[in-house]
Amino acid sequence: MPKFRTLDDLGDVRGKVALVRVDLNLPMQDGAVTDDTRVRASAPTILELADAGAKVLLLAHFGRPKGARDPNQSLSRVIDCVQHVLGREVMYVSELAGDVVRQTIAILPPGGIALLENTRFWPGEEKNDPALVQTIAANADFYVNDAFSAAHRAHATTEGLAHVLPAYAGRAMQAELEALERALGNPRKPVAAVVGGAKVSTKLDVLEHLVGKVDHLIIGGGMANTFLAARGIAVGKSLCEHDLAATCEEILAAAEKSGCTVHLPYDVVVAKEFAPNPPSMRTCNVHEVAPDEMILDVGPQAVEALADVLKTCRTLVWNGPLGAFETAPFDAATVALATTAAALTREGSLVSVAGGGDTVAALNQAGVADEFTYVSTAGGAFLEWMEGKQLPGVKALET
Ligand code: ADP
Ligand code: MG
Numbered sequence: 001m002p003k004f005r006t007l008d009d010l011g012d013v014r015g016k017v018a019l020v021r022v023d024l025n026l027p028m029q030d031g032a033v034t035d036d037t038r039v040r041a042s043a044p045t046i047l048e049l050a051d052a053g054a055k056v057l058l059l060a061h062f063g064r065p066k067g068a069r070d071p072n073q074s075l076s077r078v079i080d081c082v083q084h085v086l087g088r089e090v091m092y093v094s095e096l097a098g099d100v101v102r103q104t105i106a107i108l109p110p111g112g113i114a115l116l117e118n119t120r121f122w123p124g125e126e127k128n129d130p131a132l133v134q135t136i137a138a139n140a141d142f143y144v145n146d147a148f149s150a151a152h153r154a155h156a157t158t159e160g161l162a163h164v165l166p167a168y169a170g171r172a173m174q175a176e177l178e179a180l181e182r183a184l185g186n187p188r189k190p191v192a193a194v195v196g197g198a199k200v201s202t203k204l205d206v207l208e209h210l211v212g213k214v215d216h217l218i219i220g221g222g223m224a225n226t227f228l229a230a231r232g233i234a235v236g237k238s239l240c241e242h243d244l245a246a247t248c249e250e251i252l253a254a255a256e257k258s259g260c261t262v263h264l265p266y267d268v269v270v271a272k273e274f275a276p277n278p279p280s281m282r283t284c285n286v287h288e289v290a291p292d293e294m295i296l297d298v299g300p301q302a303v304e305a306l307a308d309v310l311k312t313c314r315t316l317v318w319n320g321p322l323g324a325f326e327t328a329p330f331d332a333a334t335v336a337l338a339t340t341a342a343a344l345t346r347e348g349s350l351v352s353v354a355g356g357g358d359t360v361a362a363l364n365q366a367g368v369a370d371e372f373t374y375v376s377t378a379g380g381a382f383l384e385w386m387e388g389k390q391l392p393g394v395k396a397l398e399t
Pocket of ligand 2: 357358
């Protein structure tokens, strides 16, 4: 694994000024933060630096203000939440650099924490403008990146700063990189990947990368329908991208060439209408789907076979639910396989890493997110990592 510096490599930071990039892009409703997971993720890094006596300046983006100030997207809206989670007073600063920040640093005691304004209010952030990077860096002694979720962007505060200041991975970033390394970088074999979700088209690069990396590729969700259709199976009204048949064939051929076994469902749960517990719901063989039916979940026999596959594996990466899990009971396959993965993880026979917005929701719904070895809440960055891409924010931290 490429080497990167962590907080362990910092010397005495007492009185030094730290720029710490965190993820405060928090979901809000009616002016209140509805989920503080991201703040809790970076709390250890922030508190470790503060407790060591650094002056901690927090950098984060919020929403998509497109390079202009917008009071509705000011980070002042999340300061209460940040203070609450950290259990410390946090000073809000309406700027990102310049005199106001310098004055803040002057009055901030060692161990003090300040939250700078939404980095995306400045057009130079998303352009990774060297001039903006320089003005931000001018106030600080070192840079810590604790926002893996923003590391797929080469922006001023996610990438640029790492080139002009001594740069370190924060604890959350470090944990994420170590987990991902165990899953696909240097995993214990055999390795299984579950790829589900709605569409093949959004995960083509993921599939193409994984067939060359893993021993078992388990395809579920709407995208399995596209593969089944490519194999000449009638999928009725199912969500299906018929125009991707040739692409699916290419992926299957590449898998065969590299010794990756692809698992497609052989029984499925179908219904004539997409609603909770529809009366028309039934389980059938994939060859028996009627023209007016749609596939909404992987069937119980296939799930049992997949569980047996996982039992032979030592590592699992999972992105995408196996069925339309938001609507009962089409979460059954996802819940069952996730429960098996959690049990194998608990027994110590499986390293399990999962990520993706809906995947995390599905694992929470199954009540097993805590039992996986690692669950990444980074949506886009996690997917790009599954695609085998180098994340610029991570690359910039490498020594
Ligand atoms: P993630 O956010 O974890 O990357 P995706 O966004 O790719 O996952 O996919 C999740 C969506 O896929 C869910 O909304 C789920 O309802 C949908 N889905 C899964 N299986 C099916 C199916 N058989 N038919 C229609 N939608 C499905
Ligand atoms: Mg999604």
